[in-house]
Amino acid sequence: MIDAPRLLLRGWKPEDRDPLAAMNADPRVMRFFPSLLTEDESAAMLERNAAHFERYGFGLWAAELKGPGELAGFIGLNVPQFQTHFTPCVEIGWRLAAHHWNKGLATEGALAVLDFAFESLGLEEVVSFTVVDNLPSRRVMEKIGMARNPREDFDHPRLPEGHPLRRHVLYRTKASPRPASSVSGRRGRV
Numbered sequence: 001m002i003d004a005p006r007l008l009l010r011g012w013k014p015e016d017r018d019p020l021a022a023m024n025a026d027p028r029v030m031r032f033f034p035s036l037l038t039e040d041e042s043a044a045m046l047e048r049n050a051a052h053f054e055r056y057g058f059g060l061w062a063a064e065l066k067g068p069g070e071l072a073g074f075i076g077l078n079v080p081q082f083q084t085h086f087t088p089c090v091e092i093g094w095r096l097a098a099h100h101w102n103k104g105l106a107t108e109g110a111l112a113v114l115d116f117a118f119e120s121l122g123l124e125e126v127v128s129f130t131v132v133d134n135l136p137s138r139r140v141m142e143k144i145g146m147a148r149n150p151r152e153d154f155d156h157p158r159l160p161e162g163h164p165l166r167r168h169v170l171y172r173t174k175a176s177p178r179p180a181s182s183v184s185g186r187r188g189r190v
Contacts, residue, residue: 002061004112007105009061009075011053012046016062019071019097020046029097032134034165051066052078058121063096063109073159075109077117077126082157089127090117094140101136107143110151114144118175129154129168138169146171 002009023029024037024045037045052059060076080091092113093118094106117123130137132153141148152170159166159185 001115002112004108007109008064010060016071023097032131062096072096084154092126092128106140107130110144128171131165132167132169141171146173
């Protein structure tokens with residue numbers, strides 16, 4: 001479990017399945033992904049994530065709002081299973097339900113996950129990537145201290161030539177030095 005000021009990043013519960021499936025079927029949330037996910041595809045995503053946790057000791061945590069206990073989405077770490085110029089690597093990522101956007105939750109949770117990645121896992125670097133037009137995620141990447149080198153942008157190998165979402169930007173951050181959080185007065189704790 002990872003503690004952030006307004007979020008608890010935790011393991012998945014059976015009652016998370018329906019809100020996750022609803023989020024993955026929302027066209028607003030999935031506009032920068034190749035397709036919406038069906039309920040079965042969301043369940044398969046959770047199974048893959050459980051296997052990832054088993055193999056690596058980390059993955060995508062359920063992001064629960066403190067207080068109401070509502071599932072806001074997920075934030076976590078992943079080892080991409082494709083090959084490109086920057087793999088193997090560990091990637092940070094997030095997905096929040098649309099009604100939780102523009103509240104600083106992705107930034108807050110991502111900062112806590114980076115603390116975990118560097119302090120608890122001892123990683124030297126974490127990357128993040130998204131399609132060029134995904135400005136909201138790119139802003140989160142910049143707010144958490146990640147930097148982009150345009151020469152490292154890439155075509156996602158799992159998307160076909162000519163696909164409108166194929167071109168991706170790559171951001172990186174190192175373990176130190178890292179900026180202090182500007183979102184909250186404290187950093188997340190494990």
